[in-house]
Amino acid sequence: AAAPIKVEVMPYKVHRIDAPSNIVETNVAELTDFYKLMYKMRRMEIAADMMYKAKFIRGFCHLYDGQEAVLTGIEAAITKQDSIITSYRDHCQHVSRGGSVLSLMAELMGKKEGATRGLGGSMHIYNRAGNFYGGNGIVGAQIPLGAGIALAHKYRGEKNVCITMYGDGAANQGQKYEALNMAGLWNLPVIFVCENNHYGMGTAEWRAAKSPNFYTRGDYIPGIKVDGMDVLAVKNAVAFAKAYSLENGPIVMEMDTYRYHGHSMSDPGSTYRTRDEINAMRTERDPIERVKKLLLSNGVDAGDLKKIEKEVKKEVDEAVEAAKTGTAPPAHWLWKNMYMDPAGAAMRGVLPGQYVVPEFDPTYAK
Amino acid sequence: AAAPIKVEVMPYKVHRIDAPSNIVETNVAELTDFYKLMYKMRRMEIAADMMYKAKFIRGFCHLYDGQEAVLTGIEAAITKQDSIITSYRDHCQHVSRGGSVLSLMAELMGKKEGATRGLGGSMHIYNRAGNFYGGNGIVGAQIPLGAGIALAHKYRGEKNVCITMYGDGAANQGQKYEALNMAGLWNLPVIFVCENNHYGMGTAEWRAAKSPNFYTRGDYIPGIKVDGMDVLAVKNAVAFAKAYSLENGPIVMEMDTYRYHGHSMSDPGSTYRTRDEINAMRTERDPIERVKKLLLSNGVDAGDLKKIEKEVKKEVDEAVEAAKTGTAPPAHWLWKNMYMDPAGAAMRGVLPGQYVVPEFDPTYAK
Amino acid sequence: MTVRDALNSALDEELARDDKVYVLGEEVGEYQGAYKITRGLLQKFGPDRVKDTPITEAGFTGIAVGSAFAGLRPVCEFMTWNFAMQAIDQIINSAAKTLYMSAGQINCPIVFRGPNGAAAGVAAQHSQCFASWYSSVPGLKVLAPYDAEDARGLLKAAIRDPDPVVFLENEILYGQAFPVTPQVLDKDFTLPIGKAKVMREGKHVTLVSFSKMVGYCLKAADTLAKEGIDVEVINLRSIKPLDKDTLIASLKKTHKMVTVEEGWPQCGVGSEVSALMMEHAFDELDAPVLRVTGAEVPMPYAANLEAAALPQIDDIVKAVKSIA
Amino acid sequence: MTVRDALNSALDEELARDDKVYVLGEEVGEYQGAYKITRGLLQKFGPDRVKDTPITEAGFTGIAVGSAFAGLRPVCEFMTWNFAMQAIDQIINSAAKTLYMSAGQINCPIVFRGPNGAAAGVAAQHSQCFASWYSSVPGLKVLAPYDAEDARGLLKAAIRDPDPVVFLENEILYGQAFPVTPQVLDKDFTLPIGKAKVMREGKHVTLVSFSKMVGYCLKAADTLAKEGIDVEVINLRSIKPLDKDTLIASLKKTHKMVTVEEGWPQCGVGSEVSALMMEHAFDELDAPVLRVTGAEVPMPYAANLEAAALPQIDDIVKAVKSIA
């Protein structure tokens, strides 16, 4: 399973930097891990979709299916000491950074067993111990935040980067350009990862960006465009970018990818793009199918993959059922963790006279 | 006086566009006008400096001396139907757009005879009739505003541009990049004029910008770098840019210029740059001296220029004296022009029970 | 008529009436509006009048304000008001202050609109109420419609107004239907800015609220009526100017007042109403003015906590009873 | 000791005490601070600890907040708070809400500081007071020092605090000198966040204010004392949490209260104090709580109008007399 396999990925497009090789080394063990993780992501998101439709989940719910190779490839190239921050489309970071499907599902359902105890919901999932900084609901805000996390790495002399993920829509945000400039001035170890799924809500990239070549939009900062539907292309490019960034500072990566679902649950996802386009993506570029084919062509038995699929399905189904039986957070949790040091001061409830001193209690033991 | 003179200006640096010719046509009449206007700007700003030191002026006061060729060249290339918007460094736009030195000086002194009746002060001078939109105190804010003014021109089918002026410090602001993108998407007739005087307050351009090539910072938007100490270079380039912009949309201009004074009055202007640097600018690149030399070498009599200088000095001195004898705005002007339609609603004064319905009265007749 | 249709028809008519009016914002055009408030407008008025923008609030707000300075009448949609924080400098420093700074030369006829405050299950970053912040700023007018009549009448008034108007809608109300009179459907129907509406007359206690909470107050009033407490319900409609005369008149009748809002308590709209009654009607008060407000917490996601963080009809009933 | 030196020494000592503390902002380094609050710090601590930024508030605030999430303790200077409007989304949606949204996982130990409110002759875009806005937001702490003791004790407390603190200084106070006790100069001197200070005891009327207005209130109290009116002066110090216990205790003694602030009246700090007294001490009130505030206008430039737009000592005296 460890025998090296060489795969040719789509050549990288580059901006102000030399392209890394597009021959990527992997092996069956790694590919199998990718398959497992990506398949889990896929099942999880599909389960979330169903649970939303069954009204177990409310509010916004942004699914990642179609984009699995991006995050999976990133994780393969970095360590858990490297940091990640992303937008509201954050379910899969939760599991890739070590969280369980159960705690994700419980969070989506607003249960106390959830990743953020039912307080954050779909858009606000974090793993501080795993250097995952969320889950940010405001388009673009995570970009300077990510540069700041990178600043902390550098400040402490750590040899780590911050992967700062954002969409093609977010790529036009002014704060991105401010962050790029400072990251450049201060040589921050930040990798700006633009997940170009070609739509920001219902707006096609070219309707929102005069220049939709997002890998060049760092202007004076180097950039690289990657086939984001190919986990190996991503892994290889991120490894390259990490090495570059630790040495030199910021770099922009554009991941050419696709979201299968609509933007969030109220968007059917089919008014601003054609069914044909979606189908072509699914049949021609699906990131999971690609790995499956590679595994099969490298001697892995179809039955073994089925077994993985079955296991994953079971894990996800069980997580869904367990999440359903979870409990709503107790009423007094409303008053936890507003401040780390509340300084004894009471906050006000809905009615006059209702005052509570909020408690710092990240354990939620009581 | 109308006989054509051909002058070779410093070749333009360009980005994504072909450079215009650097042979500029002018004549003695035009050069004389330039001399008059620039000399007036210079005297005016020096007078403001003295009046500030004599405590007739308070708050912030940002002077334009050194940069006169930029605005003068712009005005020579556009009409009063074209619009201008700038930062707080706005005294000279007031006169170039038709305002009097007296109303400027009175404004600086907070007198009711002032350009904005003593309400705006140094940073907030406008001329709506002359399509001058101020005088904006927030760094960068005028950039999208200028794009919006351009949008209005285009919306109404007018063949006019909006000159949107900002500094090298402001050039890093995120809202500039947002405005550039939309101006590009919508082909707005906006000319983004970066007055690169090489410092944003005490910060040298290269300490604030990873890439201080401001004419290239539009990335996918074309740009041109101009010797901003040469009024002819500016005039020629702006005429070129206006024609381009009306046809194609936004363009970025970087004007290489210099501010002789400190940033505002509390800044001696000499801690972050050397006296030598300032002196070299004054002796080698002064925009007024340049025009003077051209006039003299084209047969104009030194005495004629002295006469102009004398007239201008007189105008400025008289304006200063007249402004000093101006009167403070009457107390009830506090309550004018907060709303165009106050809808009969009273606003509150300092004390309970002090309520006033603000009045719309741009004439300030009473 | 739903609030959505009321807003949509108001936009439609004002776009038709005045060709200086145009709409811009994220997804307002081809997508027909994230909440479908602009449905059909692109098709009818074309892309110059109904402009899709990138997700760049600071930039497009500045562009909208600039175009208003230059004589157009933009209606600038924020997908929600939470996102307008990226653009608040342009709203305050450019739109609100320029008429004054320019000594009356440059007015800014613009409407900033979109859903404000809590929706359902959208958590802390998507649930903030901005009524009190904007209402503090001289130069702005701040409106908050409750029903279809408000939505039509206030939005049309806002678009025709020569000053910058902050227009705070409520996502949960969009789909709610209200009966309207034929007069409301008139294409020149507008409501006066700066005037509150007495939704229900009563003599024991005055309830003061705006937006969605007006409906809650009306329901609370029904409940209280059964217990013999006769409640007057005031719909502020305009948060700035705030119609203190109507409030004082009501207090003079009932001598008791409770304010209700979904926003946070500190320096909220209720604080202002309370302080005004203190200053202007102290001797009329038979009991303290009480505030019912959103709890002082970032909005939690879970449905039960979210409900606990927002005023419920029961809370209003309780507050009224505590002084009735 | 001047307020400037108090702030400067506090920064100096905290930078020396904890190497996670760093300072960033425009002109804080080589230029020594636009108002010289950071004088000498770059020379002493070097460019990693004292970072000059470009004029990009949204970006550097986001960077500062991100670094605080990741364990550093930034002190983020705004040249004035007016410019922080460009960054307010990061202050509210990122800094204030993340501890709660992350269920206690990610705290944000950051201080946002700079001069707030009116300076002299800087007109409408440079004179806004943001105390009430920020104080409305749960998750933030909001402090406003008056004298050198406050400046040192509160800034050092803020830097040591694990939560985001909005620190509102006043440009006009920077150069003002105040006597300080040796205790104030101790390198571990801090003041408690959330506690007001009674600056002067009195029994007839309570004056409540913060920042520069505390000095005005003290002067007004002197004047009033000559006329036999004995005024208690409270310096809020902390606008959030607001120390209502100290306010109520004072009211119970004096039964009369006047609030004084330079910010606009609607939904101001005074509104909140008034509403709190209404709810918590209605029966103690012998007169309405009155508010003295900045006038409801964008700040005009001319000195006479500027003075008319801000509370003067005489105004305070008048307001107190009207109820004394």
Ligand SMILES: Cc1ncc(C[n+]2csc(CCOP(=O)(O)OP(=O)(O)O)c2C)c(N)n1
């Ligand atoms: C500042 C801001 N404006 C608008 C929104 C509403 N909104 C949420 S996601 C989104 C589209 C983002 O598109 P993109 O950046 O391409 O990311 P994707 O959803 O495709 O992953 C919009 C407009 C927001 N959350 N924040």
Ligand SMILES: Cc1ncc(C[n+]2csc(CCOP(=O)(O)OP(=O)(O)O)c2C)c(N)n1
């Ligand atoms: C958003 C904002 N941040 C900070 C300031 C304070 N400030 C005023 S001018 C200035 C420097 C601007 O430099 P530049 O853009 O180069 O223009 P110049 O003054 O050189 O003409 C700064 C930092 C401000 N007015 N607005």
Ligand SMILES: [Mg+2]
């Ligand atoms: Mg996208």
Ligand SMILES: [Mg+2]
């Ligand atoms: Mg400059």
